[in-house]
Amino acid sequence: MITRRDFLAGAATAAMMQQRAAAAPIAPVAIQRCRTYGHGLEPTMRRLFDGIGGLKRIVNNKTVAIKVNLTGRPSQRLGHTPAELAHWTHPRIIGMTLHLMNEAGAKRIRILESPWSTTDPLEEYMMEANWDPGLILSAAKKVEFENTNFLGNAKDYSRLKVPNGGHMFAAYDLNHSYADCDVFVSIAKLKEHATAGVTLSMKNCFGITPCTIYGDGAGEKEPSRAPFGGRGSVIHAGSRKPSLSAPQELHPDSPRQGGYRVPRVVADLVAARPIDLAIIEGVESMAGGEGPWIRGTRRCSPGVIIAGTNPVCTDAVATAVLGFDPKAMRGTPPFENCDNTMALAEQLGVGSRDLSKIEVAGAQIADVRYEIRKA
Amino acid sequence: MAQSFRLPLRWPGSLPAGDLSPVNCLYGGGEGLPALPEAEVQIPKRAQWPSVRMNRQGAAAESGPTGAPWVNANGWLVRMLRFRDPGRQVVLDTKPAAAASPAAYVLAVADAMAYGGAWVATYARESWPQVRAAMRFFMAHSEWRDWKPVSAVAVIGDFTGLDEANGGECMNLLARRQVGYSLAAPGDLHALAGVGAAMWVSGREIPMEKYLPWVRGGGTLMAIGLASRAEGSGRVVGLDASWKDVYGVVAAIHLALTRKTDVLRLWNAGSFNSFYQVAPDGKRGVAHLINYSTNRSSDDTSIWIARPWRSAMLSSFEKQTSLKTMPVNGGIEIPLPPLGAYAAIELEA
Known part of the structure; x- marks a missing residue:
């Protein structure tokens, strides 16, 4: 039963979230049409970054951590399509970003991902997909890879607190790489998502949670040594707790449903580990879901790259490019079965999804709109 | 020496009607063909019926830590026994379940013969044409038994x-x-x-x-x-x-x-094992693909082979198809059509 006190507390929280949403920061977003990963990529990406004020102001003399999207297993493809042409960030996009960051004075660049169920180095994971990691390593002066699905090279996990409290957890225990950097970049793929509606620069950060703590095989009291399986039981379904060494759920009586939980965790994560640069690549992609394991998925070619310094603004523009309304709420495409991650991040004060306030540089949304549900 | 290679049939009575070739001996009694000379071959007790291992309820495949299914495969056993005693042929005495499909019988042939062994064939009218075709295929490529593994x-x-x-x-x-x-x-x-x-x-x-x-x-x-x-x-x-x-x-x-150092890589092939060999002169190669799920794969399988072979041909027991190859990472990548229990990719330099 809800008491009067509960009701008043809830109303106060809602009002506070509304206030934060109204005051959420806004930053310009750049869009560039891009049909191939070939020779035209360099000038296109230069224009893209120029559209948001250039890379120098963001990365000069900084240690940069870049979370890429290598979701699923490297041995799984959408039909015959190599992962980078469907559900993974393309290595040419990663390499070109590194090259341009190097030019802009980045001191050190670390490529991060939490690969499926392994402590193997990222290089090995990439080779399994038939990538040559040497091309990424040689794209800038000081490049490193780190598998962030476990403790990795550090002695301890880093605890990152969610400002303003958080929707699901007040803090998250993450691999040190997400704390040991000056600038955090999310390079995502422009895709739909079976659980979260869309997966863009923010949803890409779902994978920063180590499965040793938040995975199906996480240790009960302490993190396991190695990750096992995905995040289905802890985060999607809430059928078990993360390792007790980590902060526990704020509201254990909240719905045990992926469409409720995943967007909230993502909003928390991008509040706890702010994204300084969001890059969403949709030169080639897939429609109908985030990976080949989703039924009915198919290849598509949106032919576009989007970037911005605020992930909510950038995702809002990307959502509109895909033919959806970033202000859509649960029950409305693409959020038929889930809450809108952008709205939840907005409530935490991360950024605004109000397209009327977001300045778009380069191509305009209408010029590049790609209705992915029709692809 | 193809003639001396024993291909036994498990048949306790008088032989069934029809063409049984290339079967050339009988195992476990029977009349009409010579008996398998058991002292001249190795018949390991550890051989298992080849398959994707199912859970106790039989409803889903068991899987390992990577999520790939566990398979009961005998390739390692055939290779180990051949290495230990090269003079004695390896024969796998494994029996199908009552409900085994023709593809499961074919898998049993491939699981032994791709590695240079033989399977004690079990006769079942509905599967026999495929089993014969599979055995004839491997007998026609008997030289593969002596090719070197890559x-x-x-x-x-x-x-x-x-x-x-x-x-x-x-x-x-x-x-x-x-x-x-x-x-x-x-x-x-x-x-x-x-x-x-x-x-x-x-x-x-x-x-x-x-x-x-x-x-x-x-x-x-x-x-x-x-x-x-x-x-x-x-x-x-x-x-x-x-x-x-x-x-x-x-x-x-x-x-x-x-x-x-991978010699080949496979995609959408969780239930597959591969065995890649090269001819002594290095000019020809073969990559055996053995699909322990036996179902014609609904996912499109791709293969990458580390060496840039000039041409590739897909050989199944029914037909040969020329394959399109693409140069990738110093080797070749090949998109494959749907595969059944077995296929060989024949390669030429």
């Missing part, structure tokens, strides 16, 4: 006693990762020619002095319990693993090798 690592052991248990499981799991391997006897340095790495599975102490010249020349020698160090152009690698967890040993081997 390997990233040599597994060193004498494969008896504990060596057999550790080495055998190690080979079984290397195959699940599509890691090409060969076998070598302890102290046999000739067997390491052309192989970049070797894994000591023998329970005996390593005669390190004997191997050091090979290591210093660029080889990687791996074993559990060694101290890792560089030696000349090569290295000695002590694996951080225990034989109590052979999966962990094999993962550590693959990591020490690095996937740079």
Whole structure:
């Protein structure tokens, strides 16, 4: 039963979230049409970054951590399509970003991902997909890879607190790489998502949670040594707790449903580990879901790259490019079965999804709109 | 010598009507063909009916730590027994379940014959045409039995006693990762020619002095319990693993090798094992693809082979198809049509 006190507390929280949403920061977003990963990529990406004020102001003399999207297993493809042409960030996009960051004075660049169920180095994971990691390593002066699905090279996990409290957890225990950097970049793929509606620069950060703590095989009291399986039981379904060494759920009586939980965790994560640069690549992609394991998925070619310094603004523009309304709420495409991650991040004060306030540089949304549900 | 290769049929009574060739002997009694000379062949008790291992309810495939299904495969066993006693042919005596499909029978043929062994054929009217076609296919390519495996690592052991248990499981799991391997006897340095790495599975102490010249020349020698160090152009690698967890040993081997040494890679092929061989003159090769799920794959399988072969042909028991190859990472990548229980990719330089 809800008491009067509960009701008043809830109303106060809602009002506070509304206030934060109204005051959420806004930053310009750049869009560039891009049909191939070939020779035209360099000038296109230069224009893209120029559209948001250039890379120098963001990365000069900084240690940069870049979370890429290598979701699923490297041995799984959408039909015959190599992962980078469907559900993974393309290595040419990663390499070109590194090259341009190097030019802009980045001191050190670390490529991060939490690969499926392994402590193997990222290089090995990439080779399994038939990538040559040497091309990424040689794209800038000081490049490193780190598998962030476990403790990795550090002695301890880093605890990152969610400002303003958080929707699901007040803090998250993450691999040190997400704390040991000056600038955090999310390079995502422009895709739909079976659980979260869309997966863009923010949803890409779902994978920063180590499965040793938040995975199906996480240790009960302490993190396991190695990750096992995905995040289905802890985060999607809430059928078990993360390792007790980590902060526990704020509201254990909240719905045990992926469409409720995943967007909230993502909003928390991008509040706890702010994204300084969001890059969403949709030169080639897939429609109908985030990976080949989703039924009915198919290849598509949106032919576009989007970037911005605020992930909510950038995702809002990307959502509109895909033919959806970033202000859509649960029950409305693409959020038929889930809450809108952008709205939840907005409530935490991360950024605004109000397209009327977001300045778009380069191509305009209408010029590049790609209705992915029709692809 | 194709004629001396025994292809037995399990048939206790008088022979069924129709063409039984290339079957040439009977196992377990029966009349009408000579009996399989059991003393001249090896019939391992450890052979298993080849399949994807199902859970106890039989409703879903069991899977390992990577999510790939467990398979009951005999390739490692055939290769180990052939290595141990090359003069005696290996024959797998495994019996199908009552409900086994024709594709399951074909898988049993391929699971033995792709590795140079034979299966004691079980006659069932509905599956016999496919079983015959499969056996005839392998008999027509009998030269493959003597082709060399393309390997990233040599597994060193004498494969008896504990060596057999550790080495055998190690080979079984290397195959699940599509890691090409060969076998070598302890102290046999000739067997390491052309192989970049070797894994000591023998329970005996390593005669390190004997191997050091090979290591210093660029080889990687791996074993559990060694101290890792560089030696000349090569290295000695002590694996951080225990034989109590052979999966962990094999993962550590693959990591020490690095996937740079992969001889082939497969996509959408979780229930497949591969066996890649090259002719003595190096001008032809074959990659056997054995699908333990037996279902014609609904996912599109792709393969990458580290060597840039000039042409590739897909041979199934029914037909041959020319394959389109694409140069990728110094090798070739090939999108494959839907595959059944077995296919061979025949390669030409």
